Amino acid sequence: MKDAVPPAVQRALRARFPEALDSARRLLRQPSVSATGEGVAECAEMVRQMMAEIGCKTRMWKKGGHPLVIGELDVGAPVTLIEYEMYDVQPVGDLDAWKVPPFAAEVRTVPGVGRAVVARGSTNSKGALANHLFTWKTIRDVDEMPVNLKILAEGEEEISSANFIEYIRTHRRELRAQGAIANDYSEDLRGVPTVYLGVKGCLYLTIWSRGNRTAGGPMEGEIHSSDAVWIASPVWRLLQALDTLVDEDQRPVIDGIWDEVRRPAKAEVAMVRRLAKKFDPKTWLREGKVAKFKYDLPKVDLLLRYLYEPTVNICGIHSGYVDHGGTKTILPHEAYAKVDIRLVKDMTVGGTLRKLRAHFAKRGFGDLRIDVHGPYGPARTDPTSWIARAAIETVEAHGKVPEVWPSSGGTMPAFAFDEYLHLPWVATGLGHGAHAHAPNEYASIDGMRRFIAAEATLVYTAAKRGKAVAK
Amino acid sequence: MKDAVPPAVQRALRARFPEALDSARRLLRQPSVSATGEGVAECAEMVRQMMAEIGCKTRMWKKGGHPLVIGELDVGAPVTLIEYEMYDVQPVGDLDAWKVPPFAAEVRTVPGVGRAVVARGSTNSKGALANHLFTWKTIRDVDEMPVNLKILAEGEEEISSANFIEYIRTHRRELRAQGAIANDYSEDLRGVPTVYLGVKGCLYLTIWSRGNRTAGGPMEGEIHSSDAVWIASPVWRLLQALDTLVDEDQRPVIDGIWDEVRRPAKAEVAMVRRLAKKFDPKTWLREGKVAKFKYDLPKVDLLLRYLYEPTVNICGIHSGYVDHGGTKTILPHEAYAKVDIRLVKDMTVGGTLRKLRAHFAKRGFGDLRIDVHGPYGPARTDPTSWIARAAIETVEAHGKVPEVWPSSGGTMPAFAFDEYLHLPWVATGLGHGAHAHAPNEYASIDGMRRFIAAEATLVYTAAKRGKAVAK
Numbered sequence: 001m002k003d004a005v006p007p008a009v010q011r012a013l014r015a016r017f018p019e020a021l022d023s024a025r026r027l028l029r030q031p032s033v034s035a036t037g038e039g040v041a042e043c044a045e046m047v048r049q050m051m052a053e054i055g056c057k058t059r060m061w062k063k064g065g066h067p068l069v070i071g072e073l074d075v076g077a078p079v080t081l082i083e084y085e086m087y088d089v090q091p092v093g094d095l096d097a098w099k100v101p102p103f104a105a106e107v108r109t110v111p112g113v114g115r116a117v118v119a120r121g122s123t124n125s126k127g128a129l130a131n132h133l134f135t136w137k138t139i140r141d142v143d144e145m146p147v148n149l150k151i152l153a154e155g156e157e158e159i160s161s162a163n164f165i166e167y168i169r170t171h172r173r174e175l176r177a178q179g180a181i182a183n184d185y186s187e188d189l190r191g192v193p194t195v196y197l198g199v200k201g202c203l204y205l206t207i208w209s210r211g212n213r214t215a216g217g218p219m220e221g222e223i224h225s226s227d228a229v230w231i232a233s234p235v236w237r238l239l240q241a242l243d244t245l246v247d248e249d250q251r252p253v254i255d256g257i258w259d260e261v262r263r264p265a266k267a268e269v270a271m272v273r274r275l276a277k278k279f280d281p282k283t284w285l286r287e288g289k290v291a292k293f294k295y296d297l298p299k300v301d302l303l304l305r306y307l308y309e310p311t312v313n314i315c316g317i318h319s320g321y322v323d324h325g326g327t328k329t330i331l332p333h334e335a336y337a338k339v340d341i342r343l344v345k346d347m348t349v350g351g352t353l354r355k356l357r358a359h360f361a362k363r364g365f366g367d368l369r370i371d372v373h374g375p376y377g378p379a380r381t382d383p384t385s386w387i388a389r390a391a392i393e394t395v396e397a398h399g400k401v402p403e404v405w406p407s408s409g410g411t412m413p414a415f416a417f418d419e420y421l422h423l424p425w426v427a428t429g430l431g432h433g434a435h436a437h438a439p440n441e442y443a444s445i446d447g448m449r450r451f452i453a454a455e456a457t458l459v460y461t462a463a464k465r466g467k468a469v470a471k
Numbered sequence: 472m473k474d475a476v477p478p479a480v481q482r483a484l485r486a487r488f489p490e491a492l493d494s495a496r497r498l499l500r501q502p503s504v505s506a507t508g509e510g511v512a513e514c515a516e517m518v519r520q521m522m523a524e525i526g527c528k529t530r531m532w533k534k535g536g537h538p539l540v541i542g543e544l545d546v547g548a549p550v551t552l553i554e555y556e557m558y559d560v561q562p563v564g565d566l567d568a569w570k571v572p573p574f575a576a577e578v579r580t581v582p583g584v585g586r587a588v589v590a591r592g593s594t595n596s597k598g599a600l601a602n603h604l605f606t607w608k609t610i611r612d613v614d615e616m617p618v619n620l621k622i623l624a625e626g627e628e629e630i631s632s633a634n635f636i637e638y639i640r641t642h643r644r645e646l647r648a649q650g651a652i653a654n655d656y657s658e659d660l661r662g663v664p665t666v667y668l669g670v671k672g673c674l675y676l677t678i679w680s681r682g683n684r685t686a687g688g689p690m691e692g693e694i695h696s697s698d699a700v701w702i703a704s705p706v707w708r709l710l711q712a713l714d715t716l717v718d719e720d721q722r723p724v725i726d727g728i729w730d731e732v733r734r735p736a737k738a739e740v741a742m743v744r745r746l747a748k749k750f751d752p753k754t755w756l757r758e759g760k761v762a763k764f765k766y767d768l769p770k771v772d773l774l775l776r777y778l779y780e781p782t783v784n785i786c787g788i789h790s791g792y793v794d795h796g797g798t799k800t801i802l803p804h805e806a807y808a809k810v811d812i813r814l815v816k817d818m819t820v821g822g823t824l825r826k827l828r829a830h831f832a833k834r835g836f837g838d839l840r841i842d843v844h845g846p847y848g849p850a851r852t853d854p855t856s857w858i859a860r861a862a863i864e865t866v867e868a869h870g871k872v873p874e875v876w877p878s879s880g881g882t883m884p885a886f887a888f889d890e891y892l893h894l895p896w897v898a899t900g901l902g903h904g905a906h907a908h909a910p911n912e913y914a915s916i917d918g919m920r921r922f923i924a925a926e927a928t929l930v931y932t933a934a935k936r937g938k939a940v941a942k
Contacts, residue, residue, distance in 0.1 A: 160798060200697065202800065204798040204800065206795070211761065211762070212762065213762040213763070216761070216762055216763050216764070216765060217761065217762075218759060218760060218761050219760050219761065219762060220760040221760065223759045223760075223761065224880075224881070225782075225784045225786055225811050225813075226671065226782075226813060226879075226880035226881045226882070227759065227761075227880065228721070228782040228783075228784035228813070229776060229777050229780050229781075229782045229813065229880065230764045230765050230766065230773060230776055230777050231759070231761055231764065231765060232721060232765050233721055233784060233785065235785040235788060236717060236721045236785060239710050239713055239714055239785070239788075240714060240719075242710055243710055243711060243714040246707060248711075250699070250703060250704055250707045288689060288694050288698065288702070289689060289690050289691040289692065289694075290682065290687070290688065290689050290690065290694065290698075290702055291682070291683065291684040291687055291688075291690060292684070292687045293687070293701045293702065294687060294701050294702060294703050295701065302701060305700060305701055306700050306701050309700050310700075311696075311697075311699040311700045312699075313696045313699035313704060313800075313802055314704065314706040314707060314710070314790065314791070314803075315696055315791050315792050315799060315800055315801050315802075315803070316790055316791035316792040316793040316799075316801075316803065317706060317710075317788055317789065317790050317791065317793070317806065318788065318789055318790075318793040319785065319787055319788050319789075320785070320786050320787035320788065320809070321786050321787040321809060322787040322788070322789040322807075322809065324677070327631055327675040327811075327844045327845050328786060328787075328809075329673065329675065329784075329786055329811050329882075330786050330787075331784055331786075332785075332786070332787065335788065336793075338791070338792060338793065338799075340696050340798075340800050342696075342697060342699070342700065373798045374798050408697075409695075409697035409698065409700065410695070410697045411697070411800075
């Protein structure tokens with residue numbers, strides 16, 4: 001397939017690559033740890049300036065938290081793209097495990113990969129952010145930009161995306177566009193890239209059981225466990241309530257929760273069949289140090305469950321005395337569990353929460369308190385949508401056959417494009433990196449070259465394909 | 472009722488009371504915190520010397536842990552008593568909450584109580600230990616001791632009594648006697664003493680659920696919670712297993728557990744009826760800050776459940792991520808609960824554990840690991856036994872009407888007398904103290920006088936009443 005990018009732009013991107021590498025390393029040298037706040041404000045300003053150099057109108061937006069950096073470039077093109085970026089990073093973690101200082105952005109040879117920038121954020125995701133900005137700047141220098149851009153670079157991806165979600169929710173008019181893109185280095189070690197057309201939603205809850213006048217139990221502090229014979233325990237109450245949420249296979253049985261679960265469409269099942277050919281369950285289990293799957297099913301059915309079923313999982317649970325070596329005999333006055341419910345299409349955050357509360361109320365557990373943290377809805381892009389086609393075509397133009405996933409098993413705030421803007425979105429990208437969240441995070445330098453070239457292709461391809469949907 | 476104590480002994484006990492108070496304060500000034508080991512060895516030696524001054528053959532015995540101090544006095548009397556004592560204390564806790572240094576044994580006026588020794592261990596139980604040793608020493612000085620004594624003073628009561636239980640289990644021949652006594656200050660603020668004829672047993676367990684080849688789940692560390700859709704969670708497994716242990720009222724439903732629960736005898740029900748007259752549920756609930764009991768039952772039935780029913784209680788539970796403010800999405804590879812099962816007659820530690828394991832195995836939870844800590848059996852003394860009668864008669868000889876409890880709701884290692892020695896035992900004592908385990912623990916000085924006088928009465932009464940059972 002012929003590349004849609006004008007030869008002059010292709011040449012400039014290749015010739016100026018040292019600038020691209022420099023700008024990525026410069027951005028990586030600026031810490032931006034959202035969990036601690038280290039360097040976040042400085043990094044936001046650096047990103048704003050890089051956007052301004054492309055010719056964007058820029059601004060910062062925040063409602064508490066770290067700023068969302070917004071860059072808008074209106075060239076009067078029929079097609080407008082929303083470009084999702086993140087400039088925050090995870091904490092560096094165990095410094096002794098790093099072979100280089102995590103914010104030095106040194107170039108090292110990674111066995112099996114080649115030369116790579118080793119730094120916190122290199123692959124997740126400041127490398128791709130810098131590469132994107134470089135690509136757009138170069139196109140602007142050499143050619144007319146064929147699309148309008150609305151660039152949203154958030155500083156809270158690692159801590160729940162509150163500003164980003166709130167901005168999308170409250171700025172629908174300003175965010176009119178034809179599609180949204182959240183690209184990153186997606187090639188694995190074999191060089192196979194992925195195209196993601198969906199993510200699951202995630203409703204993260206703390207469910208509390210405390211002694212109270214309705215249910216009984218100690219209300220202000222632990223009491224002696226000998227009283228368990230005639231005083232109700234909030235711990236048992238929590239366990240009994242939680243136990244009603246799943247069946248023997250630990251699948252959700254919250255009243256009505258399956259009513260809104262959308263069955264995969266034919267095109268999606270076909271995608272899963274193609275995926276199943278590459279998927280190796282044994283390797284997957286070995287990497288996770290897991291002995292077996294819950295279900296003894298063929299690969300396609302296993303993947304269909306993985307991608308199209310909701311879950312209720314316990315991330316943590318705590319009550320009372322949990323030290324080892326002692327025998328403290330108490331009846332604790334409170335207990336809580338941290339529960340995440342993964343949502344699939346067409347489940348919603350609000351609807352699921354209402355069902356959970358009704359489920360508890362019906363069984364006499366209406367007194368349990370539920371705190372909601374960072375709720376994300378699910379998101380799905382139709383594989384026949386113009387942006388999905390543009391993304392696949394782009395990857396193929398660079399000689400690669402992508403794994404097309406109808407959904408990731410994980411969660412990111414893409415639901416905001418889906419739920420609030422009704423826009424198709426896609427997550428893909430050439431290039432390779434690894435060790436996100438871990439020590440010695442890296443991004444391949446050759447991969448950056450491929451990423452940049454493919455992103456230019458995507459811009460021109462989107463300009464062409466997106467016209468059909470632009471009114 | 473006439474006091475059985477010779478007038479010369481009574482006079483000496485009164486005249487020498489300043490010595491008794493001195494020796495109690497001296498013992499209290501010696502720290503003996505079993506949890507940390509602070510002063511324990513020095514205190515054990517001090518107790519050994521005090522026993523030697525009575526004329527006891529003394530020795531220390533330990534198999535790990537803190538020594539059991541043993542004093543034997545054989546005067547060739549027909550009746551032998553085992554005297555249970557403890558010389559260890561709880562940690563002092565929050566020092567700022569103490570009005571006096573916890574090991575200064577200062578004398579202060581306690582409102583509503585009068586002059587009292589304020590010190591860690593004063594009421595639990597070094598005050599009574601010193602008072603006991605003083606009583607026996609004085610009897611020896613003035614009269615013939617009318618009984619033989621086997622005094623066992625343990626240094627691990629606050630940390631599970633391992634040495635004590637092991638000694639009893641392995642020295643049955645040396646411990647031949649007619650009865651055992653575990654007396655302490657038992658009067659409440661109204662001056663009403665108690666006689667306890669039983670305790671519940673306690674089987675304290677840590678129940679572990681971990682990923683494994685049979686049940687699935689991650690085996691070496693947490694994995695991403697998105698995998699909950701196809702990987703089994705050890706946390707759910709623990710919750711589902713625990714949930715089978717109790718019914719809606721949180722009463723035990725472990726297979727066969729009620730088969731060995733002995734119904735209260737007529738004499739016991741009669742005791743409970745008498746107790747119920749004094750028992751005020753509202754005061755009890757107010758003190759524990761509890762809104763209500765599990766059952767809406769008349770006082771007698773409530774007390775019968777309290778005293779004669781086993782329980783399965785969760786003292787603590789833990790798994791995974793339990794911090795607040797974050798949203799870490801993991802599927803933990805292990806979870807555990809700290810469970811105490813209170814045993815009533817005729818349940819045994821071994822039998823209950825076997826039933827629990829069989830219950831789990833039958834339901835497919837045989838892979839859960841169960842660690843057993845400090846298991847205590849239940850203990851019950853027949854209210855018509857000679858030692859129960861001697862104890863009640865003693866209290867009455869001092870002008871008091873005791874509350875006679877067929878059992879405490881709590882646990883102490885008295886089961887060792889019952890299970891290994893087949894000896895009737897009793898726990899009572901005049902005198903008053905409070906704030907055991909808490910700051911500003913105290914023992915009333917007037918109460919010490921009453922305790923000493925009554926203990927002398929018990930020795931002479933036991934000599935008389937015990938003869939009938941001594942062969």
